[in-house]
Amino acid sequence: MEKKIIATTSLAGCFGCHMSILDIDERILDLIELVEFNKSPVDDIKTFTKPVDIGIIEGGCCNSENVEVLRSFRKNCKILISLGECAIMGGLPALRNGIPIEECLNEAYLNGPTVGLNTEHIMPCDDELPMLLDKVYPCHEIVKIDYYLPGCPPRADLIWDALVALLTGSELDLPYEVVKFD
């Protein structure tokens, strides 16, 4: 069987979901028999070099770069999976949703209790920096997402079972204990 190709990325996430992928422990040896990684922090490939079968997205979209990366994943991947609470509902970064962006930036750079070193009251503003979005968006509100694996982080068993089901085309029967939101 030809190896399926996987790509992963972390948008507005904490890399906890990637840690959880590594948490499949020695099964990772079975995984590399089944798949090849393309663009991913796992192998540090920065750009897509071939069409990808499964794209795994961690984190929601909080800035313009996240949106661009997510769209490039949709373009290059046959199947997209939202991995974890942040990709599914924005997660903790989405706690800022509802608060005006100006208020958030003022708190972070001008008025917050830890801005003491910013004596010149500089607000980061550079063409090189991605623009913050008005709020943090769940991935499926930006592009079409095919599957969702909730959890913070998703249990390693959930990720493993879902990947095996996808790769082998078998039915996914999830035990109660693997679907959790925390």
Next chain:
Amino acid sequence: MTNKIKIKIDGKEIITEEGKTIVEAAKENGIFIPTLCNFAGTLPKGCCRMCTIKINNRFMTSCTTPAAHGMEVENNTKEINDFRKGIVELLFVSGNHFCPSCEKSGNCELQALAYRYQMMVPRFPYDFPMRSVDGSSPYIIKDQNRCILCKRCIKTIHDDQGRHYFAFKDRGHKLEVILDEKMGKEMSQAIAKKAMENCPVGSIIYKEVGFATPIGKRKYDHQPIGSEIEN
């Protein structure tokens, strides 16, 4: 002596007493009907619609409908379970339910229902409303982000003179359950703990004891909600 009556739930015949609601009759006979706003010992309100069942092809709330002889009830069917899952999803998108940062996670009835119906993602867009948090009471926090307006705290939490600590404020989409400012400040520790226990979600939180139970030992970590009823 009360009259014994027979009803059928999903084809299974059960015996109950006249005057009992369908939720109570089902519970006594080991059948789980999910509820959120209903609370044992108080008058049913039928506002959350979680306990929706079908009688004679009509949707009814089983917490407010008394069982009647010969009734044929549909409960655990694909259609009704999807309807209930939809309600859970609506509740998730209409508030700010950040499970990973919530003290009630693992003991939350709304979350437990989402687990039971395997909600992977809500089918509705997220609302992310702007809501307030009231920490004025010495023992509890009233977090409007997580409130599902079930009214359980209003109905069950009162002092020995019958005065309520919680009340509805405003109407329509502005409706909130608020804590009485003066009574909240005088609230005892025992009442504060009871208020947290009676809240199905993490909207009433007892201060300074968050995340006391580790993951794996919480109420709904291993067994789905309702499994204590089902036989």
